[in-house]
Amino acid sequence: MIKKRNIAISILLSFITFGIYSLFWMGSLSNETSEYLNKPKSGVKEILIGIITFGLYFIYWNFKMGKRMYEIQENAGTKSSDNSMIYLILSIFGFIMIPVWIMQYDFNKISDL
Template sequence: MGNLAMNKKSIAAVIILSIVTCGIYYFIWMASTTNQLKMYNEDYNGTSGGMVVLLSIITCGIYGMYWWYQIAKKVTLAQQKAGMPTNDNSILYLILAIFGFGIIGSAILQSDLNNLWDYASMNTANNNPYAQ
């Protein structure tokens, strides 16, 4: 599965790049986050990151609101898989998205993901007798 800590991103960079690029980086982050969680959760039938972005654009953001709810569920599943305490923020993300505060949701989500990747990579290293 590789080094999971490499999936970490700076929360400030996600926010700043999303603002500076007028939302283009936000879509890149959305696709990347979706794909990382798909791989970690071994969800081979789920929607790809590129399709999430395309559907969000085509539906003028309506699918994006659904994505926020679903991505929180996927983070919760990943937290369970990693053996860490779960934190289901699906309703919070949905409310933030509805009122146009997706940027705040992205900061909270990236924080949760950074904690997940740290915990999962630490767990992987501790369970691997060949890890250095």
């Protein structure tokens, strides 16, 4: 099940912990989406790959999560839009966390259903 999170507090915690909480947040989102879509959980593995590749994997991760988000929206029967290219472009230009914030907003809407 996708957990509803307060986005403002999550952003604040990410800044206070110098990004450590954001890694936890991303791993949690990855695990929750995998669970929702009946796929194997891979949050820890993806975070480790992201760290090993000095963050380059997170660009792909945002794109992949955009595709998963679209699939979850379709399954939930809500208004769906494939934002994976927007997430990719934002990530390429260095805004790695903005797609995560948008994803969490969309996940919060789905968890309200």
